[in-house]
Amino acid sequence: MIDRRSFVFSSAAFAAIAGMQPALATEQTETAPALPSATLYARDEEAYWAAVRKLFLIPADEVYLNNGTVGSSPHPVLRAIFDAFNQTEQMAQADPEDYPIWGYGPWNEYRDPLAKFVGADRDEIALVRNATEANNYIANGFDMKPGDEVLMSDQEHPGGEQPWQLRAKRYGVVVKKYQIPLPPKSPAEILNRINDAITPHTRIIFVSHITTVTGVVQPVKEIASLARSKGIVSAFDGAHVTGMMSLNLHDMGCDLYTSSPHKWLQAPKGSGFLYARPEVQDRLWNTIATEGWEEPQLKAERFQRIGSSNVPMLAGLRAAIELANNIGMERIEQRHRKLADRMLAEMTKRGAESWTSPDASLRCGIVTVNVPPIKRMDLENWMWQQKKIRIRGGEPSKLRLSTPYYLLPGDIDRFLDAFDEYRRRT
Ligand SMILES: Cc1ncc(COP(=O)(O)O)c(C=O)c1O
Structure with missing residues (x-):
């Protein structure tokens, strides 16, 4: 329960931060929908997911098939962020030397649940702002000399590949690539390509666990x-x-x-x-240096010292972990797979060329299909403007369809109907 004063603050903060209408923030009060009980899942799975869908601010008449670019933080996550703002901005910390500054501290209350969630220890985790930033820490900081090689796939995101291209141009390391088949048929096919591309100069293999280009889940345990x-x-x-996956x-x-x-993780x-x-x-040098960069006893914490940053976002991260734990990662992954499998089957039925692997271990919540002669950007614009369906793809005719757990089967039907209509028209 929140009091009226903090509600008013929340609304304003919400509008300012999220750039949304203050009216939406009213949903952050006592009327905000609650996570359905586990017993509902046992009784009626679809009813459970329909109730989960209500936690999200995405309007009921919108179909969001681009969670792969960015997710949508639901009510419990937003609530945690606003509460943290309300609390930290009072500047009333017990210790006069204590300030709400992520970037100068261990933040174990956030690292611990994250470490547990990803099967690691606190001292191995640095909280940073995104994968691009973390990838830059690796590419910029990993000890290498000119001529040393990094091996990556031909499907790396710019936020993964470009830090290495910069290092190559500036310091002479060499970027080598292997090709991921479209689609890969088995883990062995990928592993063989990696094995063949390794040379006596390879120092590091840097690859996407799930690629941005086709959503293939690479066999990372075997690669490691x-x-x-x-x-x-x-x-x-x-x-x-x-x-997306455990x-x-x-x-x-x-x-x-x-x-x-x-x-x-939303x-x-x-x-x-x-x-x-x-x-x-x-073997990893800091990229951003402030107090502590030369203190190995800080372990991974030394990589999260980035100067003043935004603590309430960490409270939101912790709430997102709690939500995923409450729903259950196994259930979430199963749902991602089920929705994606249906999307893939329906699109292949329609004659789309699948770039998603026929091997279930190499796919999860992203389906990628090639649909020439449709121009993906024309379809993307039409879907959004005419049907309120958000998709994404790549030139000229690739569609990348994300199937997050909060989608309902009817959402996939809506997309498929719209796709059929577009094909009939063009
Ligand atoms: C494999 C991969 N790496 C990095 C990124 C960049 O993510 P962020 O902008 O969150 O750093 C993406 C984004 O889609 C991605 O797919």
Whole structure:
């Protein structure tokens, strides 16, 4: 229960921060929908998900199929952010030396739940703002000399590849790539390509766990093991993974990992983390340096010292973890897979060329299809302007369709009907 004063503040803060109408913030009060009970899930799965859908601010008549670019923070996450603003902005911390500044402290109350959620330890996690930032820490900071090679796929996001291209241009490291088949048919097919591309100069394998281009889930555990067997460091860009699939970094056995929980975990924008296994931490230089950069005893904390930043976003990140735990990651992943499988089956039925793997272990919540001669941007604009459906793709005819757990089967039907209509018209 919040009092009237804090509600008024919340509304204004919400409008300012999220750029939305203050009226929407009224939903943040006592009337905000609650997470349905687990017993409803046991009784009626679809009713459960329909109730979960109500936690999201996305209007009921909009279909959002682009969670892969960025998620949408639901009520419990926004509530935690506003509460944190209300509390921290009073500047009434018990200790006169204590200020709400993320960027100068351990922030274990946020690192601990995140570490547990991703199967790691607090001292291996640095809170940063997104995968791009974490990827830059790796590409800029990993100890290498000119001529040393980094091996990546041909499907890296610019936020993963470009930090390495900068390092290559400025310091002479060499970027090598292997090709991911369209689509890959088995994990072995990918592993063989990586194995063939390794040379005596390969120092680090840096690849997406789930690629931005086609949503393929690469066999990261096997890649990490292959790398280790050859004395090569493994680093994965897991921007999409946190909140889409269950994640256990210790079990995976990688050396470095990055992610953007503001995608599939529905955390506030500007939530990211860098994971660094203790054994490689001393091979990583800081990119942003302030007090503590030369203190190895800080462990991963030294990578999250970025100067003054935004604590309430961390409260939102923690709330997003709590929400995912309350729903259950297993359930969430299952839902992502179920919706994506249906989308893939329906699109292939319509003659679309699938770039999503036929092997279920290589796909999860993103479906990618090629639909020539349709021009994806024409379709994207038409879908949004005429049908209130948001999709995304790539030139000239690729569609990338994200299926987050809060979609309802009717949303997929709406997209499919709209797709059929567009094809009939063009
Ligand atoms: C694999 C991958 N890496 C990095 C990014 C960049 O994410 P962010 O903007 O959150 O850093 C994306 C975004 O789609 C991505 O798909």
